[in-house]
Amino acid sequence: MAYPPPIQAPALQNDAPRQIHNPHNPQFHILEPPWVESPRPTMDAGCLKYALTDDERETFERDGYLIVENALPDEKRLSLIDTIDRLHASGVLEEGRTDATISMRINKLGFTGMDRQFFDLAAYERTLPKVWGALGWNIYLYHTHLAVTGKQPEGSYDPNGPTWGWHQDSGRMNQDLETDPRPRISLKVGYFLTDVSEEGRGNFWVIPGSHLNNELVRPANGMGQPKNAVPVLVDEGTAVLFDRRIWHTATPNYSDYVRKVLFYGYGYRWIRTRDEMEFPQAWYDESHPILQQMMGHSTNEFGRSSPSDADVPLKVWLERHAHAA
Numbered sequence: 554m555a556y557p558p559p560i561q562a563p564a565l566q567n568d569a570p571r572q573i574h575n576p577h578n579p580q581f582h583i584l585e586p587p588w589v590e591s592p593r594p595t596m597d598a599g600c601l602k603y604a605l606t607d608d609e610r611e612t613f614e615r616d617g618y619l620i621v622e623n624a625l626p627d628e629k630r631l632s633l634i635d636t637i638d639r640l641h642a643s644g645v646l647e648e649g650r651t652d653a654t655i656s657m658r659i660n661k662l663g664f665t666g667m668d669r670q671f672f673d674l675a676a677y678e679r680t681l682p683k684v685w686g687a688l689g690w691n692i693y694l695y696h697t698h699l700a701v702t703g704k705q706p707e708g709s710y711d712p713n714g715p716t717w718g719w720h721q722d723s724g725r726m727n728q729d730l731e732t733d734p735r736p737r738i739s740l741k742v743g744y745f746l747t748d749v750s751e752e753g754r755g756n757f758w759v760i761p762g763s764h765l766n767n768e769l770v771r772p773a774n775g776m777g778q779p780k781n782a783v784p785v786l787v788d789e790g791t792a793v794l795f796d797r798r799i800w801h802t803a804t805p806n807y808s809d810y811v812r813k814v815l816f817y818g819y820g821y822r823w824i825r826t827r828d829e830m831e832f833p834q835a836w837y838d839e840s841h842p843i844l845q846q847m848m849g850h851s852t853n854e855f856g857r858s859s860p861s862d863a864d865v866p867l868k869v870w871l872e873r874h875a876h877a878a
């Protein structure tokens with residue numbers, strides 16, 4: 554598809570006034586979650602077939618990332634792409650156009666309130682069981698970003714050219730914590746909606762196993778990529794879980810394939826959100842308890858680090874289904 558897509562100014566599906574849900578705001582506390590008294594439908598136990606396997610855990614802990622093929626069936630994937638295209642055409646993603654080195658990149662933070670599908674994906678049955686398998690049950694969605702990478706206006710693909718923007722996630726967390734290696738604390742799920750099975754398509758690059766290294770040795774002359782760096786080459790519909798500590802980078806796209814990725818960051822409930830969690834109140838109210846936990850539920854602040862069962866429906870649910878896990 555041409556980049557950028559033609560502007561059609563379509564009506565947004567969800568243009569109702571937004572309420573800001575900041576889990577750190579006391580008004581956000583739900584003192585008597587309805588599900589305690591009368592449990593509403595929640596995650597289907599069928600999702601346990603997607604639980605993190607021993608092999609997957611070993612791969613994730615050794616390499617710092619895990620590829621989950623066919624995570625998104627075509628219908629769901631195409632509908633997500635359609636939504637991104639609609640939002641893009643309306644101009645609302647433009648504030649995410651920030652990247653200084655990859656000029657055709659949009660990286661929109663905190664996008665879950667832009668469409669109900671984005672919101673619901675926070676408790677997606679094929680990936681959330683892997684997330685709680687890696688991090689445990691005291692988790693929530695602390696950060697999201699939506700990336701669209703179009704074709705660079707000039708130049709050509711050359712990994713031996715200038716070194717890209719290698720980093721570990723979470724900003725100051727990497728300076729403020731003093732251990733070696735630093736603790737994991739969070740991971741991201743990247744949903745690759747378009748085909749990035751070949752290089753030069755704005756691929757996500759990683760250095761396998763580098764999540765345990767506090768430092769990265771970059772090429773001294775600023776040319777080429779660090780040792781052992783590889784592109785994550787995956788088909789459309791693949792999800793990639795990655796440890797926030799793995800050294801990784803976004804890259805420029807020199808192809809005609811516009812790359813579209815949704816990133817969902819999960820961390821412990823005692824870390825602060827990295828961006829605004831803004832979405833319509835009704836979506837939250839209608840959600841099942843585990844999705845509400847992902848979107849910031851807590852009965853009070855204390856319950857983020859010392860949760861009672863009322864704070865963590867996922868824990869209660871896992872205990873109930875322990876026999877099936």
Ligand SMILES: O=C(O)CCC(=O)C(=O)O
Nearest residue numbers: 700722756757802803816
């Ligand atoms: O867009 C990419 O490929 C990588 C983005 C990134 O750095 C991240 O998701 O943490």
Ligand SMILES: [Fe+2]
Nearest residue numbers: 720721722801
């Ligand atoms: Fe990153």
